[in-house]
Amino acid sequence: MPTSPSTSKPPRARILTGDTPTHTGLHLGHYVGSLENRLKLQDEYDCYFLIANVHAFTTLADRPADIRANTIGIVKDWLAVGLDPDRSTFVLQSEIPAIAELTFLFAMLIPFNKVMRNPTLKTEIETKGLGETYPFGFPMYAVGQCADILTFRPELVPVGQDQEAHIEMCRDVALKFNQMYSGVGNRVEPRDHVKAGGVFPIPRAKIGRVARLVGLDGTNKMSKSLGNAIFLYDDAKTVQKKLNKITTGRQSPTEPGEITNTLMQYVDVFIGGASVAGEARAAEIKRLYATGEGGGIGDGHIKAELGEAINALIEPMRVRRAKLDGPEGDAIVNDVIRRGIARANIVAEETLHLAKKAMGLDFGGRLVTQV
Numbered sequence: 001m002p003t004s005p006s007t008s009k010p011p012r013a014r015i016l017t018g019d020t021p022t023h024t025g026l027h028l029g030h031y032v033g034s035l036e037n038r039l040k041l042q043d044e045y046d047c048y049f050l051i052a053n054v055h056a057f058t059t060l061a062d063r064p065a066d067i068r069a070n071t072i073g074i075v076k077d078w079l080a081v082g083l084d085p086d087r088s089t090f091v092l093q094s095e096i097p098a099i100a101e102l103t104f105l106f107a108m109l110i111p112f113n114k115v116m117r118n119p120t121l122k123t124e125i126e127t128k129g130l131g132e133t134y135p136f137g138f139p140m141y142a143v144g145q146c147a148d149i150l151t152f153r154p155e156l157v158p159v160g161q162d163q164e165a166h167i168e169m170c171r172d173v174a175l176k177f178n179q180m181y182s183g184v185g186n187r188v189e190p191r192d193h194v195k196a197g198g199v200f201p202i203p204r205a206k207i208g209r210v211a212r213l214v215g216l217d218g219t220n221k222m223s224k225s226l227g228n229a230i231f232l233y234d235d236a237k238t239v240q241k242k243l244n245k246i247t248t249g250r251q252s253p254t255e256p257g258e259i260t261n262t263l264m265q266y267v268d269v270f271i272g273g274a275s276v277a278g279e280a281r282a283a284e285i286k287r288l289y290a291t292g293e294g295g296g297i298g299d300g301h302i303k304a305e306l307g308e309a310i311n312a313l314i315e316p317m318r319v320r321r322a323k324l325d326g327p328e329g330d331a332i333v334n335d336v337i338r339r340g341i342a343r344a345n346i347v348a349e350e351t352l353h354l355a356k357k358a359m360g361l362d363f364g365g366r367l368v369t370q371v
């Protein structure tokens with residue numbers, strides 16, 4: 001642990017989360033499902049945001065150029081939405097040797113059959129059509145994800161619901177490690193593991209405000225491949241055009257509407273979620289919508305109001321992203337990546353040292369250059 005003068009504030013608790021660079025194209029579902037959460041957490045926590053570029057090879061090993069382009073794209077996305085590389089650390093997985101080392105060591109603590117029964121992996125095998133042909137490294141990534149997380153010894157892991165099985169596995173690994181190698185008793189509560197001498201805090205998942213944002217089609221989850229998404233970099237007109245296409249089956253402003261339909265869900269999320277005043281306005285819209293009182297409120301009116309709210313939210317992102325796509329963009333991204341690697345390796349090497357020591361593997365240190 002770095003020693004700090006006794007007058008300084010206690011170190012902020014750590015958070016780790018990340019994305020796999022298998023695709024590009026952030027949409028509103030990504031924003032309310034995870035990015036918004038990260039933006040807020042930056043104020044309170046010491047945040048580590050990981051780009052799982054090694055994991056991307058588990059399904060795209062033959063497309064390294066795409067992985068590289070998506071890696072750079074993710075950093076641009078993060079900067080565009082407002083993640084701040086001065087306050088938070090951007091971690092490029094492939095440049096953190098401790099993660100690879102811990103993956104191997106943790107692989108001894110997880111029964112093989114348990115990995116193969118992991119529901120998140122199973123779903124992925126189905127939805128990505130991996131059949132029987134996936135590489136050994138594919139299920140291995142679940143162990144790798146435990147290492148991604150535990151390398152930074154975080155308290156919280158903000159993720160979507162689909163990642164909960166991975167976090168559960170990560171908790172199992174941390175518990176077992178602490179019990180096996182740090183002498184933590186079987187009956188010690190997870191939250192007391194560090195106090196009891198464990199190397200790893202037992203991290204908890206933190207699910208975002210909106211676990212599933214419905215798409216413009218009104219039935220499926222918002223997703224790029226289903227063509228039902230509003231992207232963060234859609235221009236103002238496109239956003240409005242897409243909203244205007246939402247159908248509710250309502251004939252007039254006074255016809256009482258279904259307050260759980262797509263339009264009303266968006267009102268809740270993008271008008272209600274914006275501020276206290278927004279919350280009051282969303283409640284008012286829903287009341288008029290449900291009752292048709294005082295002339296009610298028309299779909300067209302609501303769509304225009306939604307368009308304004310969504311455009312106000314994403315306009316700064318469009319502006320920042322456009323700058324990053326300009327001539328200086330790549331230099332900015334390279335600098336952010338390099339600084340992140342240097343900072344991340346300080347924590348990562350410290351964790352690795354503690355873990356190897358606990359395992360009786362402390363035969364001499366390795367120095368990672370600190371730029």
Ligand code: TRP
Pocket residue numbers: 016017018019020050052055145148149157159163
């Ligand atoms: N598997 C995650 C996803 O596809 C990305 C990821 C990799 C991650 N390592 C992580 C998320 C560690 C949280 C913590 O979304």
